[in-house]
Amino acid sequence: MSQFRIPGKGRVDHAETVSFSFDGKRYEGLRGDTVASALLAHGVHLMGRSFKYHRPRGPVTADSAEPNALIGTSRGAGEKEGRFEPNTRATVQELRQGLVAESQNRLGSLSFDLGAVNDALHPLFPAGFYYKTFMWPRSFWDKLYEPVIRHAAGLGRAPSKVDPDSYASRYLHSDLLVVGAGPSGLMAALAAARAGVRVTxxxxxxxxxxxxxxxxxxxxxxxxxxxxxxxxxxxxxxxxVRLMTRTTAIGYYHQNMIGLCEKLTDHLDEIPEGAPRERMWRVRATRVVLAQGALEKPLVFHGNDRPGVMLAGAAQSYLHRWGVRVGERAVIVTSHDSAWYAAFDLAEAGSKVVAIVDTRATPPEALVSEARARGIEVLAGHTVTGTKGRLRVASVTVNPVRGGTVGAARLLHCDCLLMSGGWTPSLHLFSHTKGSLQWDAESETFLPGRMTEECHIAGAGRGVWGYAEALADGAKAGADAATALGREAEAITPDVAHDRPGTGESHKELPTDRKSHRVRAFVDYQNDVTAKDLRLAVREGMRSIEHVKRYTTNGMATDQGKMSNMNGLMIAADAVGKPPPQVGLTTFRPPYTPTTFGAFAGYHRGATFEVTRATPIDGWAEENGAVYEPVSLWRRAWYFPIGGEDMEEAVARECRAMRASVGIFDASTLGKIEVMGPDAVEFMNRMYTNPWTKLAPGRCRYGVLLGEDGYIRDDGVIGRLSDDLFHVTTTTGGAARVLNMMEDYLQTEWPDLDVWLTSTTEQWATVALNGPRAREVLAPLVEGQDISAEAFPHMSVAECTVAGFKARLFRLSFTGELGFEINVPARHGRALWEALMEAGKPHGITPYGTETMHVLRAEKGFIIVGQDTDGTVTPQDAGLGWAIGKKKPDFVGKRGLARPDLVAEGRKQLVGLMTEDGAVKLEEGAQIVLDPEQPLPMKMVGHVTSSYHSATLGRSIAMALVEGGTERMGETVHVPMPDGVVRAKVTSTAFYDPDGDRLKL
Amino acid sequence: MLLIHCPYCDETLPELEFAYAGEAHVDRPADPSALSDEEWRDFLFIRANPKGPHFERWRHVHGCARFFNAVRDTVSDRFLMTYKAGEPRPDISKLEEAQ
Amino acid sequence: MTTQTHDFTVIEGGTAPVRVEDMAPVARFSLRLREAHRAAVGQALGFDLPQRVGDVARAKARAALCLGPDEWLIHAPEAEAEAIAAAGAGAYAEAPHSLVEISDREISYAITGPAARELLTIACPRDLDRLATGRAVRTVFDTAQVVLWRDGEDAFRLDVWRSFAPHVRALLDAGQAELSAGF
Incomplete structure (x- = not known):
C-alpha cells in the first residue's frame, strides 16, 4: 500500500485494486478512486503544466471546479484512439482497469517542460499581450503570428479518430428537480417526497x-x-425518487428546463454492449431546488500555484472520501474557520500540522484552544508572502501584519500548503436564469437575489453555513416546493451534533513585502492570470468587469471562473476604487462543466444526423446505381451513370434519349395539396396570380404564387378535378411553406371561405414520363381514360387506372416534350415505375435524374423557383407576366406588384445567355458587367442563375438576371472570370422549340 | 425551450410544437389596391418591435395546427397570455397589473 | 456507493422491455369541416365526432381523432375505404367538408412493453404521463411530425409520414437497444 493511503479509511474499496497508467508509468489505485486521489496516494502532486507559462501544477480541488489537473484519458492507443478525451479533470475521472492517462500542455516531459521558458519570460506576456503584440507588421500575421498562436492555443490535443461511442438523450418531466445531493439537497428531496411529490x-x-x-x-x-x-x-x-448520480446539471433554461449530462460508461472497466457513453436529459420541472453548495476560494499570494498548494476543503475530502493524506507536513493558511477543521482531521490522521496561519487577527477562541491542545502552532494576523520548491512546495514564508504593515518573514518547511479564502455560493445555474445577484456585506459575497423562475435555493448555495442550518434550510426548501405544488408538507429540522459552523473574511491579494514586479500571485490558474494582470488592465483603462475579464482572460477558461471570479472581482474592485457590488460579476454561462459534443449531438450523428427523406421509388434508384443529391430534406436521384460515365456524359445521354424517345423521372417529392370545398375556386383566385374561374374540371394550369410584396414564392401545375376540388402541386422545397402560407390566409384573413387544405405530398408517388414515345408506352397501361391527343390534350388531368392502380393522371410537360405525370398511392409507386420501365423497354426508355431534368427545363426556359429567382423577382422579371390575372380585383401580391420600385425601369430581368464560344459554360453565380475595361470595382449588372451544357443543342446555355435584360436582346455582355473575360450574347430563354411544336403530338 | 399555452388545445406544451408567425393584429386590408404606396409600405414592412410586451402570432403547427395570438414580453421572453385568432387585442396595462 | 434507479423494469429472461413493430396498413382519411356540419358528417361516417383536441371517437373498427378544432383523423379497416369516401360524398351537398384519403401518406409503428413510455421520451418532448389511455395527439418525435396514440398504459402507436418513418424507426431502434442493455 502506498505511503499516503490510510488502510481501511475512506469510501474506497480497499479490497479491490485498479491499475492504470499516467504518462506511461503504471500505478495501482483502489476501486472508487479518482485519478487524482490515486496519484496523491502515491505522493504524486505534479499532474500538469499551466496554459501560458507552463508552470508545474497539481490539483487544488477534489471536484469538478479543478483548474489545474487536466489530463487526457483513453482506453488505449491505436483502434481505441477514438476514445481519447482531452481536458478531463483528474479530480473527477474515476479509475477503471487499464485507464491510460497523460498530462497535457508540456513540451518534453512533465517534470522538464521546454515550454517553461515562457515562465522565465513572463514580463513579456502581460495582460492584453495578444492585443499589443500581434498588431504589425501585417505580413507577419499569416506566416508567423497565426501559426504560433494556433500552436500555443487550446488545452490538450484533439482526438485523431472518430469517436466509436454512442450518445443518448431523453426528455424527463418531474414535479420537482433537486440539483445537488448534499445535506440541503437530500433534505429537500426527503421533505418533498414525503409529501407525495414526484422528485428527481x-x-x-x-x-x-x-x-x-x-x-x-x-x-x-x-x-x-x-x-x-x-x-x-x-x-x-x-x-x-429518481436518484441520478454522475449527472451534472449543465444549464438552466427558460421555464425550469434543466439540461443534465449523465455519464454512463466512463467509470466502467468494460463498455457493455449497447451502452451509450453519456445521456443528455432535458428535464422540465414544475419546481426546482438548487442545492449546489459553495465553492472554496483560494487565497491570492506569491507562489500560490505550486504543486502541493491546495484548498483545505480538498485535503479534507481526499482524507475522508479516499483515505489519502495529501502530505506529511502541512501548513494551513486561511481566512475562514472551515480550514481549521481540515487541519484537525489531518493531524488526527497522522500528518504533522506545522502551523495554522490565519489572516484574521483574532480567530474564534474555541478553534485556537483546540489547535493548541493538539500542539498546533497558531499564527493569527499573518499573511503568506511566498512559497518555494521546484516541482512541489517545500517551504512557505509567512509574515505578521500589524496595522497594514507586513512584518518580518518566517520560513516554515512543509510538503503541502492548505489554503482557504472562504466560500462562495455556486451561483452558476442561478445565473443562467438571469436572476439578479445581491451583495451580502456581512459575508462579503454575492448571494442569489431576485428569482426569475419557479425555483428555491437552499443551503451553502445561498450562504447558509453549518450542517444543522443547511439541513434545515434544505428541508424548508423541499417543503416550500411541495406546498407550491399543492401538497401538505412539513419541514423537519434534524438534530445535529459535532456540527462545524464557521465564518470568515474575503480578501483581495494578500499583503506582501515583495516588490510588486516580483509577485506571481495567481487568480485564474487555468488561464495563468495574476493579480498584477488584473490591476494592469484597470490601469490601462478597463473599467467594466466584462472588459477586465476579456482583456486578462480571467474566468474565461473551461472552469468558467469557478475559483477565480470572486477573487478577480475583489482585486478589480480595489483597483477601480469601487465597492464590489458596484463592479459586479461577469455572467456565468452554460455549461456548468465542460460537456462533450457527443452529449449535445445525442442521436444526431451518422445515419440519424438528420431526417433523410426518400421516395417510394428510391430503392429502385439505389439498386440501379443512381448518384444522389440532397434537395431540402430529400435525397433525390441526380443521374444514373452507366459503365463509368461521369455526370456530364450521363446527363448528355439521358437528355438525348428523352428527346429522341422516352425518359422516366421520379417526381414524387413535388409538394401536393388537396384544396377542397365550395369556395375552392375563390380561394385559388385569391392565392395565385392566375385566373381559375374558367378553368374547366379536367384541365390544368401553371400557377404562380407571390408574397404580398409581389415577389415569386412558388410555382407549380394545378389541376381542377371537379368544381370544388383542386390538386395543387408545389416545388419540392416549398411544400410545407406553401401549405403554411395558405393555412395562414384561410385561418386568419379569410375565415369565411368554405374550403379546406390537406397535404397529399406523401399520399402519392409521382412518375413523370416524357418524350415523343411517352404515349405509346403509357397507353396500354391506362384504363378508364382515352389519352389520345384529341381526348386528352396538353394540360389535362383525369382520375383513372394505370397499371392496375388507382391514379391521377396529368398531361403536362416540364421538358418541352409530350409529357405525363402519373400519381398513384405511394405504396404502389415502385410497382408503377417498374411496369412503365417494362412497357418502355421496346422504346429504350431511359431513367433520368434531377440534373437532366434541370437541363431539359432550361432548354425550354422554364424557371426553378429558388434558383432563377431569389425572393426579389417578380413574374414580369421572370417573363411570367402572362400568368397574371389582370382582371382579378385582388390576389396575394397584386398590390405589391404596383410598388414604385417594382414598376421602375431597369429592373433585373431573366434572359438567356449564349457564350460566343459554345464550348465555354458559364459558372452559376458569376457576375455580369457591360464594360470589361472599366476600372475596379466594376459595376455589376446581374448574375448567371442557371448554366448547363445542352447535348440537344450541342452547346452551352445559360439563364441570367440582367438589369433591363429584355431591352438588351442581341447585346453582348461580359462575365469576368479568374482566367479571363467570357463574352456572351443576350437571348430569349426559349433555347429549344420556342413555338412549342413538340407538345402538339 | 419555452412552454406555450395553446388556446385551442387548452394545454401548455413544448415550444418544439409551435412556430412563430410575426406580429399580430396586422390585418390585410380589404382592398389593397385602394391603398397609397405609403399605406401599403406600412402594412408590409413597418412593425412595432417593442421592448416589452409584444403582440405576436404563433402557430401550433405540430399540434392542432391553428394560428393564435400571444402577448410575450421581449425583455424576459415570458408569455403574458395567449388567445384565439380573431379575438380583440387585450389591454396591456391590465395584463401587467395581473403580473 | 449509491446506485441509480430507473422507473422502468427490465424483464428477466432476456425479453426486451419494449417492442417496436411495423403495423399493417389501414385506411386513413383527413376530415375537415365547420362546427355547423360536424354532426351531419359525423353521422354519415358513423361517429359522434369529438370536439376536444386529443379525444377519440370509436365506432366498431373505425376511430376518429380530433386533431384540431376543424380537423379529424379517421382510421378504419382498409376494406372500408371506399365506403367512407362514398359516405362523405353523399353528405357533401348538405354538409360541405373536405374528406381526403391519406392511407398511404403515413405508416404506423406499435410500441409496447413496460418501457414503451420511457422509449418515447428519447425524442418526444411532451409529458407522456399527461396523455391518458385512449387519447391521441399530433406532436413531434425528434424533428418529425407524428400522431401519437396511447392505447394502454404500456401501449402506444406512432403515425409517421412515410418518408420520415425510417428516421423515426432508426431512433426507436437505438433507444430500444439502450433499454434492452439496461441503460
Missing part, C-alpha cells in the same frame, strides 16, 4: 452525500453522518 435528485458525483462524505464526524439525528446518509438514500429510493 441529481448529483454530479459518483455517490450522493456532498459535504457529508468529507465530514464523517458529524452526527445527524443521533447517527453518524454516513449512517444517516445511507438511511436517507434508502428512504428516497423507497419513496420512488
Amino acid at each position: 435528485l441529481v448529483d454530479e458525483n459518483p455517490e450522493m452525500g456532498g459535504a457529508l462524505l468529507s465530514d464523517p464526524g458529524i452526527e445527524i439525528e443521533g447517527r453518524p453522518a454516513w449512517d444517516w446518509l445511507s438511511g436517507a438514500l434508502a428512504e428516497l429510493n423507497a419513496l420512488g
Whole structure:
C-alpha cells in the first residue's frame, strides 16, 4: 500500500485494486478512486503544466471546479484512439482497469517542460499581450503570428479518430428537480417526497452525500453522518425518487428546463454492449431546488500555484472520501474557520500540522484552544508572502501584519500548503436564469437575489453555513416546493451534533513585502492570470468587469471562473476604487462543466444526423446505381451513370434519349395539396396570380404564387378535378411553406371561405414520363381514360387506372416534350415505375435524374423557383407576366406588384445567355458587367442563375438576371472570370422549340 | 425551450410544437389596391418591435395546427397570455397589473 | 456507493422491455369541416365526432381523432375505404367538408412493453404521463411530425409520414437497444 493511503479509511474499496497508467508509468489505485486521489496516494502532486507559462501544477480541488489537473484519458492507443478525451479533470475521472492517462500542455516531459521558458519570460506576456503584440507588421500575421498562436492555443490535443461511442438523450418531466445531493439537497428531496411529490435528485458525483462524505464526524439525528446518509438514500429510493448520480446539471433554461449530462460508461472497466457513453436529459420541472453548495476560494499570494498548494476543503475530502493524506507536513493558511477543521482531521490522521496561519487577527477562541491542545502552532494576523520548491512546495514564508504593515518573514518547511479564502455560493445555474445577484456585506459575497423562475435555493448555495442550518434550510426548501405544488408538507429540522459552523473574511491579494514586479500571485490558474494582470488592465483603462475579464482572460477558461471570479472581482474592485457590488460579476454561462459534443449531438450523428427523406421509388434508384443529391430534406436521384460515365456524359445521354424517345423521372417529392370545398375556386383566385374561374374540371394550369410584396414564392401545375376540388402541386422545397402560407390566409384573413387544405405530398408517388414515345408506352397501361391527343390534350388531368392502380393522371410537360405525370398511392409507386420501365423497354426508355431534368427545363426556359429567382423577382422579371390575372380585383401580391420600385425601369430581368464560344459554360453565380475595361470595382449588372451544357443543342446555355435584360436582346455582355473575360450574347430563354411544336403530338 | 399555452388545445406544451408567425393584429386590408404606396409600405414592412410586451402570432403547427395570438414580453421572453385568432387585442396595462 | 434507479423494469429472461413493430396498413382519411356540419358528417361516417383536441371517437373498427378544432383523423379497416369516401360524398351537398384519403401518406409503428413510455421520451418532448389511455395527439418525435396514440398504459402507436418513418424507426431502434442493455 502506498505511503499516503490510510488502510481501511475512506469510501474506497480497499479490497479491490485498479491499475492504470499516467504518462506511461503504471500505478495501482483502489476501486472508487479518482485519478487524482490515486496519484496523491502515491505522493504524486505534479499532474500538469499551466496554459501560458507552463508552470508545474497539481490539483487544488477534489471536484469538478479543478483548474489545474487536466489530463487526457483513453482506453488505449491505436483502434481505441477514438476514445481519447482531452481536458478531463483528474479530480473527477474515476479509475477503471487499464485507464491510460497523460498530462497535457508540456513540451518534453512533465517534470522538464521546454515550454517553461515562457515562465522565465513572463514580463513579456502581460495582460492584453495578444492585443499589443500581434498588431504589425501585417505580413507577419499569416506566416508567423497565426501559426504560433494556433500552436500555443487550446488545452490538450484533439482526438485523431472518430469517436466509436454512442450518445443518448431523453426528455424527463418531474414535479420537482433537486440539483445537488448534499445535506440541503437530500433534505429537500426527503421533505418533498414525503409529501407525495414526484422528485428527481441529481448529483454530479459518483455517490450522493456532498459535504457529508468529507465530514464523517458529524452526527445527524443521533447517527453518524454516513449512517444517516445511507438511511436517507434508502428512504428516497423507497419513496420512488429518481436518484441520478454522475449527472451534472449543465444549464438552466427558460421555464425550469434543466439540461443534465449523465455519464454512463466512463467509470466502467468494460463498455457493455449497447451502452451509450453519456445521456443528455432535458428535464422540465414544475419546481426546482438548487442545492449546489459553495465553492472554496483560494487565497491570492506569491507562489500560490505550486504543486502541493491546495484548498483545505480538498485535503479534507481526499482524507475522508479516499483515505489519502495529501502530505506529511502541512501548513494551513486561511481566512475562514472551515480550514481549521481540515487541519484537525489531518493531524488526527497522522500528518504533522506545522502551523495554522490565519489572516484574521483574532480567530474564534474555541478553534485556537483546540489547535493548541493538539500542539498546533497558531499564527493569527499573518499573511503568506511566498512559497518555494521546484516541482512541489517545500517551504512557505509567512509574515505578521500589524496595522497594514507586513512584518518580518518566517520560513516554515512543509510538503503541502492548505489554503482557504472562504466560500462562495455556486451561483452558476442561478445565473443562467438571469436572476439578479445581491451583495451580502456581512459575508462579503454575492448571494442569489431576485428569482426569475419557479425555483428555491437552499443551503451553502445561498450562504447558509453549518450542517444543522443547511439541513434545515434544505428541508424548508423541499417543503416550500411541495406546498407550491399543492401538497401538505412539513419541514423537519434534524438534530445535529459535532456540527462545524464557521465564518470568515474575503480578501483581495494578500499583503506582501515583495516588490510588486516580483509577485506571481495567481487568480485564474487555468488561464495563468495574476493579480498584477488584473490591476494592469484597470490601469490601462478597463473599467467594466466584462472588459477586465476579456482583456486578462480571467474566468474565461473551461472552469468558467469557478475559483477565480470572486477573487478577480475583489482585486478589480480595489483597483477601480469601487465597492464590489458596484463592479459586479461577469455572467456565468452554460455549461456548468465542460460537456462533450457527443452529449449535445445525442442521436444526431451518422445515419440519424438528420431526417433523410426518400421516395417510394428510391430503392429502385439505389439498386440501379443512381448518384444522389440532397434537395431540402430529400435525397433525390441526380443521374444514373452507366459503365463509368461521369455526370456530364450521363446527363448528355439521358437528355438525348428523352428527346429522341422516352425518359422516366421520379417526381414524387413535388409538394401536393388537396384544396377542397365550395369556395375552392375563390380561394385559388385569391392565392395565385392566375385566373381559375374558367378553368374547366379536367384541365390544368401553371400557377404562380407571390408574397404580398409581389415577389415569386412558388410555382407549380394545378389541376381542377371537379368544381370544388383542386390538386395543387408545389416545388419540392416549398411544400410545407406553401401549405403554411395558405393555412395562414384561410385561418386568419379569410375565415369565411368554405374550403379546406390537406397535404397529399406523401399520399402519392409521382412518375413523370416524357418524350415523343411517352404515349405509346403509357397507353396500354391506362384504363378508364382515352389519352389520345384529341381526348386528352396538353394540360389535362383525369382520375383513372394505370397499371392496375388507382391514379391521377396529368398531361403536362416540364421538358418541352409530350409529357405525363402519373400519381398513384405511394405504396404502389415502385410497382408503377417498374411496369412503365417494362412497357418502355421496346422504346429504350431511359431513367433520368434531377440534373437532366434541370437541363431539359432550361432548354425550354422554364424557371426553378429558388434558383432563377431569389425572393426579389417578380413574374414580369421572370417573363411570367402572362400568368397574371389582370382582371382579378385582388390576389396575394397584386398590390405589391404596383410598388414604385417594382414598376421602375431597369429592373433585373431573366434572359438567356449564349457564350460566343459554345464550348465555354458559364459558372452559376458569376457576375455580369457591360464594360470589361472599366476600372475596379466594376459595376455589376446581374448574375448567371442557371448554366448547363445542352447535348440537344450541342452547346452551352445559360439563364441570367440582367438589369433591363429584355431591352438588351442581341447585346453582348461580359462575365469576368479568374482566367479571363467570357463574352456572351443576350437571348430569349426559349433555347429549344420556342413555338412549342413538340407538345402538339 | 419555452412552454406555450395553446388556446385551442387548452394545454401548455413544448415550444418544439409551435412556430412563430410575426406580429399580430396586422390585418390585410380589404382592398389593397385602394391603398397609397405609403399605406401599403406600412402594412408590409413597418412593425412595432417593442421592448416589452409584444403582440405576436404563433402557430401550433405540430399540434392542432391553428394560428393564435400571444402577448410575450421581449425583455424576459415570458408569455403574458395567449388567445384565439380573431379575438380583440387585450389591454396591456391590465395584463401587467395581473403580473 | 449509491446506485441509480430507473422507473422502468427490465424483464428477466432476456425479453426486451419494449417492442417496436411495423403495423399493417389501414385506411386513413383527413376530415375537415365547420362546427355547423360536424354532426351531419359525423353521422354519415358513423361517429359522434369529438370536439376536444386529443379525444377519440370509436365506432366498431373505425376511430376518429380530433386533431384540431376543424380537423379529424379517421382510421378504419382498409376494406372500408371506399365506403367512407362514398359516405362523405353523399353528405357533401348538405354538409360541405373536405374528406381526403391519406392511407398511404403515413405508416404506423406499435410500441409496447413496460418501457414503451420511457422509449418515447428519447425524442418526444411532451409529458407522456399527461396523455391518458385512449387519447391521441399530433406532436413531434425528434424533428418529425407524428400522431401519437396511447392505447394502454404500456401501449402506444406512432403515425409517421412515410418518408420520415425510417428516421423515426432508426431512433426507436437505438433507444430500444439502450433499454434492452439496461441503460
